[in-house]
Amino acid sequence: MALSGLDIYKLLPKTNCKECGFPTCLAFAMQIAAKKVELAKCPHVSDSAKQSLESASRPPVKLVTIGSGENKLELGNETVMFRHEETFYHPTGLALLLEDTLAAAEIDKRVAAINKLRFERVGQNINADLIAISCASGKKEIFVEAVKKVLSASDFNLILMCEDAAIIKAAAEAAKQRRPLLYAANKDNAEDMAKVAKELSLPLVVRAEDLEQLAELSKKVTAQGVEDLILDSGNKDLTDKIDDLTQIRRLALKKTFRPFGYPTLAITTSADPYQEVMQASAFVAKYAGIVIMKGVEPWQILPILTVRQNIYTDPQKPLQVEAKVYEVGAVNDKSPVMITTNFSLTYYTVEAEVESSRVPSYIISAYCEGMSVLTAWAAEKFTAETIAKTLNECGIKDKIAHQEIIIPGYVAVLSGKLEEESGWKVKVGPKEASGIPSYLKSLKN
Amino acid sequence: MSVEQVKEKWSNQISTLTIGATKEEGGTRTSKVVVGGESTLPYLFDEGQIPNKPVIAMEILDSEPVDWPCVLKEPFKGVLNDPVQWAKKCVDEYKAELLCLRLQGIHPDFGDASADKTADTVKSILQAVGVPLIILGCDHAEKDNQVLPKCCEVAKGESCLFGDATEDNYKTLTAACLADGHNIIGESPIDINIAKQVNILITDMGFDIKKIAMNPTIGALGYGMEYAYSIMERARLAALMGDKMLSMPFICFVGQEAWRSKEAKGAQAEHPEWGPEAQRGPVWEASTAISVLLSGADILTMRHPKAVEIVRKTIDSLMKK
Numbered sequence A: 001m002a003l004s005g006l007d008i009y010k011l012l013p014k015t016n017c018k019e020c021g022f023p024t025c026l027a028f029a030m031q032i033a034a035k036k037v038e039l040a041k042c043p044h045v046s047d048s049a050k051q052s053l054e055s056a057s058r059p060p061v062k063l064v065t066i067g068s069g070e071n072k073l074e075l076g077n078e079t080v081m082f083r084h085e086e087t088f089y090h091p092t093g094l095a096l097l098l099e100d101t102l103a104a105a106e107i108d109k110r111v112a113a114i115n116k117l118r119f120e121r122v123g124q125n126i127n128a129d130l131i132a133i134s135c136a137s138g139k140k141e142i143f144v145e146a147v148k149k150v151l152s153a154s155d156f157n158l159i160l161m162c163e164d165a166a167i168i169k170a171a172a173e174a175a176k177q178r179r180p181l182l183y184a185a186n187k188d189n190a191e192d193m194a195k196v197a198k199e200l201s202l203p204l205v206v207r208a209e210d211l212e213q214l215a216e217l218s219k220k221v222t223a224q225g226v227e228d229l230i231l232d233s234g235n236k237d238l239t240d241k242i243d244d245l246t247q248i249r250r251l252a253l254k255k256t257f258r259p260f261g262y263p264t265l266a267i268t269t270s271a272d273p274y275q276e277v278m279q280a281s282a283f284v285a286k287y288a289g290i291v292i293m294k295g296v297e298p299w300q301i302l303p304i305l306t307v308r309q310n311i312y313t314d315p316q317k318p319l320q321v322e323a324k325v326y327e328v329g330a331v332n333d334k335s336p337v338m339i340t341t342n343f344s345l346t347y348y349t350v351e352a353e354v355e356s357s358r359v360p361s362y363i364i365s366a367y368c369e370g371m372s373v374l375t376a377w378a379a380e381k382f383t384a385e386t387i388a389k390t391l392n393e394c395g396i397k398d399k400i401a402h403q404e405i406i407i408p409g410y411v412a413v414l415s416g417k418l419e420e421e422s423g424w425k426v427k428v429g430p431k432e433a434s435g436i437p438s439y440l441k442s443l444k445n
Numbered sequence B: 001m002s003v004e005q006v007k008e009k010w011s012n013q014i015s016t017l018t019i020g021a022t023k024e025e026g027g028t029r030t031s032k033v034v035v036g037g038e039s040t041l042p043y044l045f046d047e048g049q050i051p052n053k054p055v056i057a058m059e060i061l062d063s064e065p066v067d068w069p070c071v072l073k074e075p076f077k078g079v080l081n082d083p084v085q086w087a088k089k090c091v092d093e094y095k096a097e098l099l100c101l102r103l104q105g106i107h108p109d110f111g112d113a114s115a116d117k118t119a120d121t122v123k124s125i126l127q128a129v130g131v132p133l134i135i136l137g138c139d140h141a142e143k144d145n146q147v148l149p150k151c152c153e154v155a156k157g158e159s160c161l162f163g164d165a166t167e168d169n170y171k172t173l174t175a176a177c178l179a180d181g182h183n184i185i186g187e188s189p190i191d192i193n194i195a196k197q198v199n200i201l202i203t204d205m206g207f208d209i210k211k212i213a214m215n216p217t218i219g220a221l222g223y224g225m226e227y228a229y230s231i232m233e234r235a236r237l238a239a240l241m242g243d244k245m246l247s248m249p250f251i252c253f254v255g256q257e258a259w260r261s262k263e264a265k266g267a268q269a270e271h272p273e274w275g276p277e278a279q280r281g282p283v284w285e286a287s288t289a290i291s292v293l294l295s296g297a298d299i300l301t302m303r304h305p306k307a308v309e310i311v312r313k314t315i316d317s318l319m320k321k
Ligand code: SF4
Pocket: A012, A013, A014, A015, A016, A017, A018, A019, A020, A021, A022, A023, A024, A025, A028, A041, A042, A043, A044, A045
């Protein structure tokens, strides 16, 4: 059971020395209880206190880091089963499989294809994260060679997949700078794999075919001193895997079941490239910390990364775009000007439709605290006054030789007032963004 | 080591909705579609029943689509302006178990087709195919209220699913469906309270709770999918915990939303980094579908035959138990 702030306080030195960054030991204790800081921030805590506090100071799902520096990938530290309860914090790492038995030229080709799996959408960069190199050859030299090749050809993080501890050790030493994830300790090799992970202080996957064995292995490996684990309950049918991922998350969060207090990993099993996308997307939505897949086609990866982008968006904080004048296409001083809010979904939906209309236009995104048109209007953030102010201040006047503004159909009621306030001629656009192309085309005629 | 799993127990279940009526039931359908009835969260088979699989309704239009990209039109070349042939193609070639007729052509901007003409189309489709039918208006309240009751009438006894009833416009359609024995879709704008309110308004008119489907209004993958995802999760949790007025099966307009996004319809020439649209478009639609399936969707209306094929396979693997 987690300890209360007061329980924790009793175990602290009570000197209020402030070295932890908090004014008092009590304040620090409260923060530990809320799982906001780690106990390690207090340099004076005794060893026995440390032990009894371990369970309270550690989050239910440990934060595990793969890689280092700017490219590091952080997983875990999740707190809820459903994103509406809070948010999902650390987006699933997407890993692409590469077998060491590929010919050298094929490895180059595949790595080059993987390196390209970076996209920009709705103002965010989204990309695949890891290359999972598998020791299909079973030979140390070949595996290490492949790992070295990938190291020099890609800055992606690495998963080394090999169940022979001696071989994986050689590869891990070669890739140590990159802080790779080792895959995997199983019931036969756990002791040796744990030794390698401990010696090189690298994160380690434990893999078993059912939850009982997985818990057993997890305990065993942590007892050997490995701190950063990733859990894999084996390859199985889609629903069985969803079941496992759900149970692991539930046990970690609701029962503080330590053996499952780590991020998870799932591997796609389908040979059908379309089903692979479906499986990977399902794993992303259903709690997987890492997904390993084979397909590297952009049409496969983009939707999976977008599922991840959506699911891991903080429901409390709507994404916003910068409030300013955007130019879509080759605009000139006669181009139409539309205004909408700075809620990113609203803005990008409008932008996509303007793009597809092929009518070069200006879009003004007005600052509305990231609310959609109707919400902002209801909250009086998108009114005749605020729009008039935006028109004056955003700099659009210097770009155009007319004074016509197109407002969203949903706020048609603002037209009269806005004409008064701004002196601009107000035109009412369509309610739904999907009506924009035909609307813009009709303007031209 | 033994692991004591955390199992959820629920007190309520989703209502069971039947679309289509066979000869014995006073209709002429050769098959029916039954959805809903879940007493557990999506695909957690150990904690309750999932008696019916989610069903895909293939979408057909009463008139040539005005905003469909080439990739989407391609498979239906030759039947796009003939809803009867289109319906047959979906059933015969793509094995659709359920069709969704969208009455785009009644919209004043897209043909302004009359109630009588549209009712004839509905009749012809019902004669041409044996699968049950969903019939959707054009989102123009006035025109929908003129045309949909007429369609209800000619389809009397067939137990179709009509939509959508909204908070501001539900009476006409509810009354018509009630009179002619159809099911109804209650629509809400990504808002759990309004979803509930619409269901209350419809049932207050004497409508059977088991004949209602909820349209939570989804966004496409990448365009607000997560809002619907969470609204659906919240509604489903509330339903399983006992809220009868949120216990209806979900219908999600997957095809309509997915094909608005530029990631689905954008040409490869403009977005070479995204790969060919022949794969990308259907996969975008299918990925939108898997997202809503995982948050509880029971009926998916979809457009591209390839996307339908992909999602059908996924549903089979989700239900394999
Ligand atoms: S560093 Fe430790 S002893 Fe000092 S105030 Fe913080 S908790 Fe108290």
